[in-house]
Amino acid sequence: MTKHGAAPLVVFDNVDKVYDGSTKVVDALNLQIEQGEFLTLLGPSGSGKTTTLMMLAGFEAPTRGTILFDGAPLNNVPTYKRDFGIVFQNYALFPHMTVAENLAFPLRMRRESAADIETRVQRTLGMVKLDALKDRMPTQLSGGQQQRVALARALVFEPRMVLMDEPLGALDKQLREHMQLEIKRLHEELGIAMLYVTHDQSEALTMSDRIAVFDEGRIQQIGSPRDVYARPQSTFVASFMGENNRLDGTVQTAQGHDVSVQITPGGPTVRAALAGGTVQVADTVTLMVRPECIRLSHEDGAANRFDGRIAEVVYHGDHVRLSLVVDGVGTLVARHPVSETGTEFTPGDIVPVSWSAQQMRAFAGKGPSNTSNGD
Amino acid sequence: MTRIFVTVFAWAVLFFLVAPLLVIFPLSFSSGEILTLPVPGYSLRWYEDFFLTERWLDATKNSFIVGIATMIIATVLGTTAAYGINLTNFRGKTVVLALLSLPMVVPLIVTAASMYLAFSVVGLANSLWGLIVAHTIIATPYVLITVLASLQTFDPNLMRGALSLGARPVTAFREVVLPLIMPGVAAGAIFAFATSFDELVIAIFITSPGEFTLPRQMFAGLREFISPTITAAAVIMILLSFILLFISEAVRRRGERLTAGKVKQ
Secondary structure, three states, X not given: OOOOOOOOOEEEEEEEEEEOOOEEEEEEEEEEEOOOOEEEEEOOOOOOHHHHHHHHHOOOOOOEEEEXXXXXXOOOOOHHHOOEEEXXXXXXXXXXXXXXXXXXXXXXXXXXXXXXXXXXXXXXXXHOOOHHHOOOOHHHOOHHHHHHHHHHHHHOOOOOEEEEEOOOOOOOHHXXXXXXXXXXXXXXXXXXXXEEEEOOHHHHHXXXXXXXEEEOOEEEEEEOHHHHHHOOOOHHHHHHOOOOEEEEEEEEEEEOOEEEEXXXXXXXXXXXXXXXXXXXXXXXXXXXXXXXXXXXXXXXXXXXXXXXXXXXXXXXXXXXXXXXXXOOOEEEEEEEEOOOOOOOOOOOOEEEEEEOOOOEEEEEOOOOOOOOOOO | OHHHHHHHHHHHHHHHHHHHHHHHHHHHOEOOOOOOOOOOOEOOHHXXXXXXXXXXXXXXXXXXXXXXXXXHHHHHHHHHHHHHHHHOOOOOHHHHHHHHOHHHHOOHHHHHHXXXXXXXXXXXXXXXXXXHHHXXXXXXXXXXXXXXXXXXOOOHHHHHHHHHOOOOHHHHHHHHHHHHHHHHHHHHHHHHHHHHHOOOHHHHHHOOOOOOOHHHHHHHHHHOOOOOHHHHHHHHHHHHHHHHHHHHHHHHHHHHHHHHOOOOO
């Protein structure tokens, strides 16, 4: 957890990374990683998140700017002196060494005594529940076991920080969810700062203290999972973090963050919360509301109430997804929990539809991303 | 019908390839002084001559000195060159590769003549050192190529992994890269030794009597005093080649087990 008042562990100070003299992969990055924090870099491929990790690891050099660790610049420190535990996407286990030898490697490099190596390897294997497999070769292990060996090897030498580059990408869904909890548990037990790179938003939401959402080499938004999910500041962040209903409209009135917007063209007026910046009457805005925020009733507090015709019902076990056609608004997707009372929805039925003004976020301007008018 | 034809043809080709080699075996055990078949009788006199004559023993010793020195130098040069070339992408990489493999395609007699002239200038002609340098030049491309082939299956992330775990680059190379590309390195080393061990053309230009290698001594034996001892020498060389073949096969199998042990992605 973030220790307030303590100096940050890592500082990216105005860091650029340019490839081939022209492709800017990381663009004027300013980022602080706090002591003991679990920070996730989340973004689509090519957004610069992996390059950021590689620069911290020392495999890539910043084209411009400085990276500080504990206040000291890292620029000329080679990887082997950085003392970071790194977990690679394909694990990078040494195939010619047993599990125990893989774990002993970083300790041997630090010239620890044989007895010390033995105890620490044993203890770390216990931590990831791999005691029984210490004499196996990496190829004799399942994907999940290999992943845990990679994790153990990155922790065994008590590094100053752990960096993970999509470490769960190769695992199936169930194992991935299990490992997410395991990594989170290790983070809480060890209190060590972890930088985690992923393109999977649910992974980021589950594990992180903070999430930095990357796009086009810049951080679009950084904050707690709750903050980033519930209060996205741009259409990019909103659409990357889960599903959204997306509408275009024209501002009718604007008072602070409360705006009323007429759905274009010629639709009804809805009330929404401005995601950031300022708008004026007659500005065009993009509206977004998540499927789980759309209620199939006329809730008392809900500012936006309509009637909708059910066009499609898809059963998902714990919830149903409904496509609703609302006059003048268009098609909205709603996600409705399946309750024990078992309300039946039939295509063609007319149902009440509502959502609150707070849950509909208005973004100034149109278009897929909205970085220029942000904050 | 086709099957029978293919089988017969295959055996015929095999016989065609091996027959000349087979002839040398009975000849080397001949009791006669002239190289003729059938042999008048069997004896070990030519082997005795080989193992008791100083110029044959010296030639064998020289071949081993030059072969082993060539193997060591060519393996170090070829392996490091291959690793460097594989590691980076630069303009003209293909040109560099082509230049490095040039000694393999240039006619040996051209290489030999130019080396003789060049080595005369720097005083390396007529010495075993000169021969070692010359053999290293023609043997290094073999190492380069076999090591490059092994590096194709080497995951560069393993090097990054080793660095991140605190290994200096040289240590990481020795502990992680080298064991995994060993099959290629060993095969290259054997090729390098074999290249030097049976090389004659350069040896003719560069060695002086008294510093003859085994092939050079055999050549002299054929030309100057037709002695059946060269058949014994030939058989010994064939046996050595077989041993090398077995070693390289063993190394390849061991390597296959290791690369079969490549971590699945």
